[in-house]
Amino acid sequence: MTTATIRIGTRGSKLALYQANLVKSKLEEAYPEQSFEIVIISTKGDKILDVALSKIGDKGLFTKELEHALFGNEVDMCVHSLKDLPTVFPEGAQLGAILERAEFKDAWVSKDGLSLEEMNETHKVATSSLRRIAQVKRINPKVEVVDIRGNVDTRLRKMRDGHCDAMVMAGAGLIRLGYNSEITQLFEPEYLIPACGQGAIAIETRENDNRIQQFINVLHCNQTYHKITAERSFLNELEGGCQIPIGAYATIEGDELTLTGLVALPDGTKELRATESGKSVDAEKIGRKLGQKIITLGAHDILTQVRNI
Numbered sequence: 001m002t003t004a005t006i007r008i009g010t011r012g013s014k015l016a017l018y019q020a021n022l023v024k025s026k027l028e029e030a031y032p033e034q035s036f037e038i039v040i041i042s043t044k045g046d047k048i049l050d051v052a053l054s055k056i057g058d059k060g061l062f063t064k065e066l067e068h069a070l071f072g073n074e075v076d077m078c079v080h081s082l083k084d085l086p087t088v089f090p091e092g093a094q095l096g097a098i099l100e101r102a103e104f105k106d107a108w109v110s111k112d113g114l115s116l117e118e119m120n121e122t123h124k125v126a127t128s129s130l131r132r133i134a135q136v137k138r139i140n141p142k143v144e145v146v147d148i149r150g151n152v153d154t155r156l157r158k159m160r161d162g163h164c165d166a167m168v169m170a171g172a173g174l175i176r177l178g179y180n181s182e183i184t185q186l187f188e189p190e191y192l193i194p195a196c197g198q199g200a201i202a203i204e205t206r207e208n209d210n211r212i213q214q215f216i217n218v219l220h221c222n223q224t225y226h227k228i229t230a231e232r233s234f235l236n237e238l239e240g241g242c243q244i245p246i247g248a249y250a251t252i253e254g255d256e257l258t259l260t261g262l263v264a265l266p267d268g269t270k271e272l273r274a275t276e277s278g279k280s281v282d283a284e285k286i287g288r289k290l291g292q293k294i295i296t297l298g299a300h301d302i303l304t305q306v307r308n309i
């Protein structure tokens with residue numbers, strides 16, 4: 001099965017490149033005769049670095065230009081952090097494959113090794129995710145939360161330069177870039193609920209592109225697919241994006257999937273949680289059911305309040 005060079009589209013950040021190269025090397029291993037290349041595409045999210053992510057409010061911030069390249073036949077697939085992908089694909093695009101999920105927990109990165117619980121009014125915790133802000137404030141309302149942007153290296157440098165005393169970041173991003181030693185602690189998911197799809201790498205393709213689909217099938221992980229389907233269907237039911245404090249994580253035992261979701265106020269004063277389970281193959285239904293359940297608990301009030309801030 002050898003065809004024209006297959007082009008893999010990615011953002012240019014170190015993390016994005018790492019993920020795209022991971023996909024490339026797995027494909028090269030599976031298809032030694034086929035040639036693959038990486039094509040770097042810059043996105044709006046890479047260009048706007050001075051505005052808090054939660055204020056930009058654009059769902060396809062890190063993905064639109066990549067999809068443009070996909071439709072314009074400049075690339076044959078796009079590699080994304082699934083977390084950055086809107087829950088609904090644009091017409092003509094689809095989730096071609098999802099790699100086995102790596103670390104999905106959030107990590108605590110503390111300059112002097114203090115835990116979040118040990119900190120007080122003098123300590124600054126940096127994160128620009130409303131979901132993390134809400135949960136940090138719930139765990140320890142004393143700390144000051146400050147915004148931070150930029151890639152992982154920039155953030156670590158900013159912390160060393162005194163911008164903050166600690167940060168909450170996706171464990172997956174740190175581990176992929178070799179910063180394991182910077183992780184003070186991983187938060188258990190039930191304590192600090194991760195973002196829907198966190199830690200999963202997605203391959204987006206053109207609909208009906210059978211040639212590419214055949215190549216990427218070897219990368220697909222069905223268990224991960226069920227988990228992220230449940231998490232994203234929950235997110236979709238709540239019409240959430242990265243501007244809203246929503247999180248969820250699924251676990252699977254045997255063929256039973258359990259999904260726990262969170263909707264919170266960014267100041268940490270109110271938080272709703274709920275759990276739903278069922279068969280893995282019904283992941284989408286479980287996500288929708290959990291969304292409905294959390295709405296009956298009062299999620300709409302929270303979401304309306306957040307949108308009006």
Ligand SMILES: NCc1[nH]cc(CCC(=O)O)c1CC(=O)O
Pocket residue numbers: 081082083084168169170172173197198199200201
């Ligand atoms: N929002 C940015 C983003 N998108 C994906 C990751 C890390 C990798 C992942 O979660 O899969 C990160 C950084 C972070 O949240 O700390």
